[in-house]
Each structure stands twice: as structure tokens, then as C-alpha cells.
Amino acid sequence: MSFLIAQSLINGVILGTLYLLMAIGFTLAFGVMRIVNFAHGEFYMIGAFCALIGVTWLGLPFPITLALTIAFAILLGAVVERLVFRPFRADELSGMIASLGLAMILQHGALILFGPDPQAFPSLVSGVFRWGALIVPKSRALALGIGIVILLVFYVFLMHTRHGRALRALVQDQEVAAVFGVRLEIMYPLGLGLGVALAAVAGGLMAPLFGVSPFIGGTPLLKAFIVVILGGLGSIPGAALAAILLGLIESFTSSFISASAADIVTFALVIGVLLVRPAGLLGRAET
């Protein structure tokens, strides 16, 4: 029994890390562009395919593949910002619809290129860590470790560098930020590019665990949405709390009840939290 609890705990933390990577990129894109980006999940999918191509086609080591994925994703995000989102800056509804269109294009583009079948990802590391009865596959520990390192690096960038501060200021008042010399024409593509990169890294990290297909973006998008709403829009500590909570609840419910019950419990919880605290766990009401 205690073995099952420990196992669920570890799986929950892995899921939580994945959800947090997705949610932070999602909320950053929203903060910078004021657009709900429904294409966010497709960037997860693209990240997964990048990892697959890097590792199986090009035979590159996994860390180099991930680094290339990040670079490609930042570039892709910057291009998408310029071509798709910038024309809709002042128009949230059209921007949202444009992001839905972009999601379709990306998903069906992947379908044309790679076909509908799930592709197997060769295992990167084999074997398990074993503490008594507790077993953690090394592949999961690897994904968790890299995920946490990337989150920490991003956190330090956002909270403790000049450009990170400019991004946070820009989210609150773009006009005033511009008056003090923040160059919006650079910060918009950078903001979206970083958000896209976080989603792509999540995809790349999870590809060895969950496989790759053109349709894998939907669930992570939904989870990012839940985490952001649950944690409170714009609150990073809130998102972190909500992501870990969501991961744990899912993992415990699947272990002790069933996988389908996990979704029911999750959404019941979301509705419950929003009824009691409409601004989310750590969110503030919009003023």
C-alpha cells in the first residue's frame, strides 16, 4: 500500500512538472499578447516530433536534441507572433479564432508529413531506480530532472534578470514599459517564443514516455488551461501549486480508482474551486 502511495506521488510530480511547463508558456503568451493561444498544445506536439527527428533520424544525443528543439521553438514562436498574432493585437476574439486556425494548420500539417499512426520513441535510458519496493524507471526520473532544471532556469530568467523584469512589466502596462525604453517589437516575439519553447520542451521530454503522434497536443493544452484557471490567471506561484496538485490528484485517482475517474475528479475539483474562489487558488480578482 505504502508502495502504491509512493509510486503515485512520483508519477504525480512528473505529471505536475509537465503541466507546469505547459501552463507557464500558456500564461506568458496570454500576458504578452492578450490572446488565448489555442495553438499552444500543437507546439507541444511539434516539440515531440522535433525530439523524435533529432534522436531517431539524425541520431543526435537527447540533450543536444532538446537544445535544438528550444532554439527552433523560440524562432517558430517569433515567426508566428509576427505573421499570425501581431495583426490581432487589439482584437482578442479574432486573435483567439486565428489561434484555433493555427492549431488546425499545425496539426494537419503534421498529419500530412508524418501520418496518423503513433510513432514509437526508442528508450533513451533503460533500467530502474529501486528503493525497497519503490521502483522508478530511469526514463521518468530523467524527464523529471530535466523538466525541473528548465523550470528553474526559466524562473531565474523571469524573476532575476533585466529582460525578465521587462517581460513582467510589459504584461502589466505596455505603454509605460515602452516609455521607459522596453522595445516592444523585440519583447513580443521573445515572449511568445519563450512560451512556445516551454511547450516544445514539455513535448520533447514526454515523447519518450508517452509516444508521438499529430494528435497529442489536445490534452496538454486542456491541462494548461485548467492549471492557469485553477492557479489564478497571471500568478506563477498559483500555477505551480495548481500543476502539482492536478498531477497528484490525477495520479492518485488513477492508481486507487481508475483512469477515467481521474478526469471526473479533476474537473469536479476545478468547478468546486472556481465556485469558492472565482479568481483561482492564488489569483487576485481583476481590478
Added chain:
Amino acid sequence: MHSEVSVRDLVVNYGPVRALHGVSFDVPAGQIAALVGSNGAGKSTVLKAICGLLQPVEGEIVVGGEVMSPKPGDPLRHGVALSPEGRRLFGRLPVEENLLMGAYTVPDAASRREMMERVYGYFPRLRERRRQMAGSLSGGEQQMCAIGRALMARPKVLLLDEPSLGIAPIIVAELAKIIEEISRDMSMTVLLVEQNAQMALSLASTGIVLETGKVVLTGTGSELLESPEVRAAYLGT
């Protein structure tokens, strides 16, 4: 006396409405000038045009002898910093990070720290609250933070838009004193926009009265305070 800021024949539209009909005035270097007038006279529009938030249709703005291009960022390079109307702090950033945003384009860390110490010297209350979210400060403290943020850019010209708005009279008096000190200590040119004409004109060496987008009166601060038109229209006496 040479002027640090010259506004020449400025015409600005606010959407379809013409807000300024050819405004011209000079602000002498190192002194405080007050731009007064009633609500809707175009005072804030002048400041927004000077700091690049509004594009003039005609006319030009000369700062330190150079004509500025009307883009946000360019006025900053010419040494112009703004404390905006309604303060517009980054409410979910701590006080200290608001100040650091003011120094976003100051590359030298030592110079940023030195300026921050000066700002804390003028406004000791900001130091006490430096880790607090700017949005949680009182109105007076927020105004101090907004002025401090502008100072952090090490400007030659400080634009203050309605610093007394919504602030208790005792704090307004305190702010007025500090604005005077700042201008004197750093020989900084200050352009003060105010509905509180009494406060602004008593501080200013130069006063400019704006009415429906035109300059109707200029003079020294004390001349304007004595002028019957100004007294009747803005001071209620």
C-alpha cells in the same frame, strides 16, 4: 536663459478630435515650469506628445537642442522621463522593481544603485516598502514611487502629470517640497502638469495656461498667481 524643452506649433489629434491647436512654449533649463488649465484643456496631451505616446500631426518638440522623433523610447534617449497621470505603476511588481524598470536603459549597475539611494533619500518611505507590491501602497506612496521610477532613468527633463491627483493635501505639500528639492539638487528641468494651479504656480518659475488646446497666457509663476484671469478661472478667488 536657454530653454531645455521647446514645443513649437504642436498640433495633436485625439482620435477624430483635435486636442491641440498649435501649442508653443519654452521650458528654461534647470527650472520648474507649470502647465495649468482646466480639465480637457490639453495638458496631458502635451506631455504624452513630448514623451512619444501620441504622434503630433504638425509641429515639433526640441529637447536639448535636438528635434525628437515621436516614437516611445526616443524621448528617453534624449533624457526625458515621465511620471504618468494616474501613476500607472507596475502594481504586481515590488516597489524596488518598479524603480529598476525606470532604469531599464541604464546599463551600469553601480549607477543604478547610486540613483536608487538618492530616490530613497528623497522618499524614505519607499525604502521601508521596497519589497511590497506597488499596487498595495497608498496613493501618496504610489505617487512617490512613480516620481522615483522616472528619476531612475537619470533624466534631464522630468515630466510630472498631475502628481497631486487624488492625494491628501498634506502629502501634496510634502511632494511639492520634494519636487523643488529634486529640481534644485540635480538642476533638473521639470515640466509639471496640474489641475491644482495654486500648488503648481507657487513652485514654478514659468507658468503656461492652456485653454481648449491653445496657450492663452504665459508668465512667471508669481505673475500668474496674481493675474485676475487666473485667479478667477483656476484659483476660485
